[in-house]
Amino acid sequence: MRKNGYTYLITILVIAVIVIAISYMIGIFNNNLIIYKNERDSIQSGMYAESMINISISDYDKLKEVCRKIYYDGKNDFLNIKPEYTVDDIEIKKLEICNDSTFSKNGFLITSVIEYNGIEESCFAKGEIVNSLFTMGKSILNPRILEGDEINNLKETEIDFNDANKSIARVIEISQDCYMKKDGLNIIIYTEEIEETEFGKTVKENILHKYSCYDDIYLKQIGGTVAIEDVVKIYGIVELSSVYLYKDIEIQGILNLKGNINYIDSKAQINVKGITINTCGNSENNLNSEYDFDLVNRYSEHIKNFIRPKINTIQKSLPEI
Known part of the structure; x- marks a missing residue:
């Protein structure tokens, strides 16, 4: 057991x-x-x-x-x-x-x-x-200084104006030969007409546009030639396709250069503080451009591909x- x-x-x-x-x-x-x-x-x-x-x-x-x-x-x-x-x-x-x-x-x-x-x-x-084109610190964007995808990126860069945007006070379109000069605290764009009077021929100024020199503007040239007669300063976006320089013009913002710069006085220049867009690779003689991102950013809502995530x-x- x-x-x-x-x-x-x-x-x-x-x-x-x-x-x-x-x-x-x-x-x-x-x-x-x-x-x-x-x-x-x-x-x-x-x-x-x-x-x-x-x-x-x-x-x-x-x-x-x-x-x-x-x-x-x-x-x-x-x-x-x-x-x-x-x-x-x-x-x-x-x-x-x-x-x-x-x-x-x-x-x-x-x-x-x-x-x-x-x-x-x-x-x-x-x-x-922000599109890297506008942050790389280059004062002039043209095909000669860019390469590869950057060139295609530049070709997509257009000014796309939107009335809802408040950074631009007014839009000025130029479609004929005209002159630009200062008039006190204003800038006027005008044409000249020859009139016959009893005293002979006289030149009459026909004012197309007049605005304060402190306004932010979008100056768009779609035809004609602009002759700069006085030293003027423009704030905003300027598109130029044909310009003759008698005097300097200063642009605080964006220059979209669509044609060559012609000059009467070889010392006259376009001075840009912001950025210059030269998609077609036009001549940049008499052009001085200084990069300033804050000024580019100020008007950036009008650049079609500024936002490029x-x-x-x-x-x-x-x-x-």
Whole structure:
């Protein structure tokens, strides 16, 4: 009896050890399974967070639109860019874009926060809003100093006037031969007419435009020739296709040069502070241009491709500053 009892006791102990071992192994397996599932869901959640960024930037026209909005309308605003449709298991906690110059001047930051199966992951995209043509510090943009994609980029650069923009006080179009000179605190653009009188022939000035020399203007030449008779200063955007210089003209803003510069006095110059756009590669004799981003930016809403978003990096975390 003692021997049988001892055998039973040993058997029970062995079975207990086996049960404990199996339970322990099952526990480890379950824990590993949970860890694996969490890791898988975490990876999947991170992939979804990155996918939401890729979806938000896939429509480039829409990206340009939102970048234009945050650049001009709200320097510190966060703009919601959530897509209309997503996977049922995904909850988009945050998908927004904002101005952020922490890592690059005139930059933007897209933040994506996704929850998938109870696991929250983030992803970030950093980029630049402003077309690199206007931030490289070059005072004159022409095909001779640019290369590759920059030349195609330059060809897309056009002045696109919008009446809703308030940086320009008035638009002046020139379509015939005329003269420009100062008249006190005003600038006048006029033509000359010869009149026959009883005393002989006289020259009459026919004023086409008269405006304050402090106004921001968009001067657009669509025909004729402009002769600069006095030293004048213009604030705004000037498009010139045919000009004769008797005196200097100073432009604070943007010169869009569409033709060669002719001069009567070889010392007379066009002096630009801002930027000169010379898409056709016209002669730049008698042109002095000094780069000033603040002046370019002041009238930038009228430059068609000034806003040209570029993604620099997409990553799961932001480095500490």
